[in-house]
Amino acid sequence: QVQLVESGGGMAQPGGSLTLSCTVSGFNRYDMTWVRQAPGKGPEWVSGIDRNGDVRYSRESVKGRFTISSDNAKNTVYLQMNDLKPEGTALYYCARPKYKLNSPYFDRRAPLDGDNYDIWGQGTQVTVSS
Numbered sequence: 766q767v768q769l770v771e772s773g774g775g776m777a778q779p780g781g782s783l784t785l786s787c788t789v790s791g792f793n794r795y796d797m798t799w800v801r802q803a804p805g806k807g808p809e810w811v812s813g814i815d816r817n818g819d820v821r822y823s824r825e826s827v828k829g830r831f832t833i834s835s836d837n838a839k840n841t842v843y844l845q846m847n848d849l850k851p852e853g854t855a856l857y858y859c860a861r862p863k864y865k866l867n868s869p870y871f872d873r874r875a876p877l878d879g880d881n882y883d884i885w886g887q888g889t890q891v892t893v894s895s
Contacts, residue, residue, distance in 0.1 A: 767791035767884055769859045774889030777849050785889055787842040787859030797842045799833060799875050801855035801887070809814045810873040811857070812844060813866040822866055824873070827853075847895045860885035 773785040785799070796812040802871040812833035813822040821833050832845040841860060861884040875881035 769861070769884055769886035771859050771886045771889040774857060774891045776892045776894065778895050779849060779851060779893055781893070782845070782847045783849065783850050783891060785844040785846070785857055785859075785891070787844075787886065788865075789842065790842040793837060795861050797835065798843045798860050798862055798866070798882075799842075800860050801853075801883075801891075802856045802858070802888075803852070803878070804853040806855075808858075808877040809855075810875075813862070814842065815866060817826065820867070830887055839856045846891070849891075851893045853891060853893045856888040856890050858888045 768787045768790040771785060794816045795888045796815050799811040800808050801811050802808045811824055811827060812831055814835050818835040825830055830848045830881050835842045858877060860877060860882040862871055863881055863883050872881060877885055
């Protein structure tokens with residue numbers, strides 16, 4: 766069964782850290798991404814990693830604070846989030862894009878739907894508040 770299950774969300778204070786995990790079932794060695802959606806806002810691509818775990822991409826606002834990684838032996842993708850900010854409060858989704866991350870067809874602004882991603886999980890909530 767092809768499935769993505771996120772975990773690791775919770776509450777953190779500004780400046781705190783959380784590590785999200787995405788357990789992958791039914792496939793391996795695909796480019797993977799993390800996408801978040803804040804209340805009342807559209808989805809926002811956060812980070813991506815290539816299928817070999819060698820190349821990483823992140824949106825500008827999280828560079829230096831968030832790190833995406835993968836362990837193909839464990840079929841897990843991680844998002845280490847440090848120095849969290851209140852604007853990081855969102856539902857975080859692990860998603861498999863339809864296109865490779867370095868493809869001109871991969872649109873980082875695209876919504877989390879079937880046109881751009883072919884699998885995503887149920888999400889894990891991250892709340893950053895003092």
